Amino acid sequence: MDQNVAIKSPPPDGPAATKGQALKALTENVDGGGSIFQQLAANPFFTAGFGLAGLGAAMRFGQQGLRRGSELLRHRLLVDIEITRHDKSYPWVLDWMTRQYQEQLTATAQGGKVGMMESLIRRFTPGLHHLQIRTDNVNLPGGGSQTHFSLVPGNGKHILRFQNTFLAVNRERIGKSFDSSGQPFETITLTTLYAYRHIFEEIFQQAHAFSQQNIEGKTVIYTRGQQSWIPLGDAKRKRPFESVVLEEGLADHIRGDVKEFLDARTWYLDRGIPYRRGYLLHGPPGTGKTSFVQALAGSLDFGIAMLSLSERGLTDDLLNKMLLNLPPRTFVLLEDADAAFNNRMQRQEDGYSGATVTFSGLLNALDGVASAEERVIFMTTNHIDRLDEALIRPGRVDMTVRLGEATQWQMEQMWERFYAHSDQDGSKKALFIERAKQYDLVDAVSTAALQGLFLYNKDDPDGAIDMLGQLLMAKSGSANEADGRAPKAG
Numbered sequence: 001m002d003q004n005v006a007i008k009s010p011p012p013d014g015p016a017a018t019k020g021q022a023l024k025a026l027t028e029n030v031d032g033g034g035s036i037f038q039q040l041a042a043n044p045f046f047t048a049g050f051g052l053a054g055l056g057a058a059m060r061f062g063q064q065g066l067r068r069g070s071e072l073l074r075h076r077l078l079v080d081i082e083i084t085r086h087d088k089s090y091p092w093v094l095d096w097m098t099r100q101y102q103e104q105l106t107a108t109a110q111g112g113k114v115g116m117m118e119s120l121i122r123r124f125t126p127g128l129h130h131l132q133i134r135t136d137n138v139n140l141p142g143g144g145s146q147t148h149f150s151l152v153p154g155n156g157k158h159i160l161r162f163q164n165t166f167l168a169v170n171r172e173r174i175g176k177s178f179d180s181s182g183q184p185f186e187t188i189t190l191t192t193l194y195a196y197r198h199i200f201e202e203i204f205q206q207a208h209a210f211s212q213q214n215i216e217g218k219t220v221i222y223t224r225g226q227q228s229w230i231p232l233g234d235a236k237r238k239r240p241f242e243s244v245v246l247e248e249g250l251a252d253h254i255r256g257d258v259k260e261f262l263d264a265r266t267w268y269l270d271r272g273i274p275y276r277r278g279y280l281l282h283g284p285p286g287t288g289k290t291s292f293v294q295a296l297a298g299s300l301d302f303g304i305a306m307l308s309l310s311e312r313g314l315t316d317d318l319l320n321k322m323l324l325n326l327p328p329r330t331f332v333l334l335e336d337a338d339a340a341f342n343n344r345m346q347r348q349e350d351g352y353s354g355a356t357v358t359f360s361g362l363l364n365a366l367d368g369v370a371s372a373e374e375r376v377i378f379m380t381t382n383h384i385d386r387l388d389e390a391l392i393r394p395g396r397v398d399m400t401v402r403l404g405e406a407t408q409w410q411m412e413q414m415w416e417r418f419y420a421h422s423d424q425d426g427s428k429k430a431l432f433i434e435r436a437k438q439y440d441l442v443d444a445v446s447t448a449a450l451q452g453l454f455l456y457n458k459d460d461p462d463g464a465i466d467m468l469g470q471l472l473m474a475k476s477g478s479a480n481e482a483d484g485r486a487p488k489a490g
């Protein structure tokens with residue numbers, strides 16, 4: 001009882017604690033004579049009938065009291081908290097509820113040795129009975145799509161138990177309105193006893209921690225949903241920055257530039273200059289354009305919003321909208337930037353522009369009046385010769401970088417990443433490079449092909465050396481698709 005008082009739980013004007021104390025005092029032993037009820041039972045006057053009449057009156061009185069009490073309870077003793085769909089914590093709380101429910105399920109399933117109190121509580125803990133399936137359909141930048149299912153608490157009322165406290169949960173749709181992304185407007189209301197209101201804080205902390213657990217050390221990749229960005233499945237483990245091997249010093253040079261830009265926010269804003277920066281990475285396929293942006297985002301703690309301009313169904317209008325509604329702290333990665341330029345040519349030929357982005361649509365999205373004020377964009381292309389000069393302009397593309405076939409330095413670095421432990425003195429590395437020179441593979445094969453060779457011969461440096469000749473095939477392949485070395489814009 002003293003504890004109860006210490007919690008400072010009494011509602012504004014509720015003398016509940018003192019009432020409780022009085023009641024307890026009544027039922028407790030009074031100097032060895034038994035509780036007051038025992039004393040009454042032993043009293044002949046009481047047993048003769050007066051007592052019974054009195055009890056009847058008390059019960060009637062009690063019934064009324066109960067009714068009034070429950071009203072009072074509603075008004076004074078309960079607290080609720082409402083979370084609307086637009087609040088950031090909304091999905092966290094939904095996920096938290098699902099998790100909570102799953103934990104209850106496994107606890108019941110495991111059964112086994114639990115205390116009597118605990119097993120009683122479990123028996124009376126209701127499960128979540130209306131579940132809803134949440135299907136996230138995301139379009140991969142490559143053109144395919146991927147579907148995720150998760151079970152979340154459905155609309156309606158649920159009871160949840162959290163730390164032996166019961167919570168009423170009401171998930172409710174409000175009206176018939178839909179927001180701009182086509183989601184119905186809804187709220188979740190959590191209700192519990194006033195005395196337990198501190199658990200809300202804990203619930204939100206837990207829900208937030210869960211959501212962070214999924215993100216920490218990871219890179220969130222967003223792709224295109226119907227109208228907005230959707231996280232592509234669970235966040236991916238961060239790709240170590242050093243794992244993408246670019247030409248000597250190049251990776252650090254680009255990262256330095258991005259960092260400088262990120263640190264110069266107030267400089268831009270003070271001068272009324274749109275705070276935007278664009279990078280164009282070009283070069284043959286498999287030279288690490290996409291991977292580098294991922295590794296860079298990971299190292300700077302950014303997410304990536306990823307779109308391919310060759311994606312069907314991506315219209316000018318949609319591209320503009322997407323670039324205006326970026327999730328916070330994300331880099332934009334526009335793959336296959338040349339697609340927009342192909343499209344212009346197509347339109348001239350047959351007068352038809354398909355459901356893909358046009359050149360003017362891209363420029364508009366990049367720097368039209370309505371375009372977002374703050375943004376870092378990376379564009380990639382395998383065919384820089386197909387791009388228009390107009391793209392290389394401050395605010396559109398500020399830095400152009402070619403990622404080319406593996407140089408000797410890159411070959412050595414990648415070798416070390418794979419075989420450093422089994423080739424301590426570097427003699428095999430020297431042999432590998434010597435062979436590569438004989439085959440004329442230096443500056444001629446993609447880093448992806450090299451990685452393929454090393455992966456195939458994992459933990460087997462001799463195997464990699466023996467198979468090196470096979471890269472000659474990759475060489476001819478990549479030479480066909482290469483964009484040539486001459487055009488080096490920017």
Ligand SMILES: Nc1ncnc2c1ncn2[C@@H]1O[C@H](COP(=O)(O)OP(=O)(O)O)[C@@H](O)[C@H]1O
Pocket residue numbers: 243244245246284285286287288289290291292447448449451
């Ligand atoms: N420079 C590099 N360093 C490390 N891995 C690379 C490099 N280039 C390509 N790779 C590997 O090859 C694969 C394809 O690379 P990707 O980044 O998709 O190339 P691109 O976007 O230039 O076509 C990835 O698995 C990546 O890890």
Ligand SMILES: [Mg+2]
Pocket residue numbers: 289290291335380
């Ligand atoms: Mg790529």
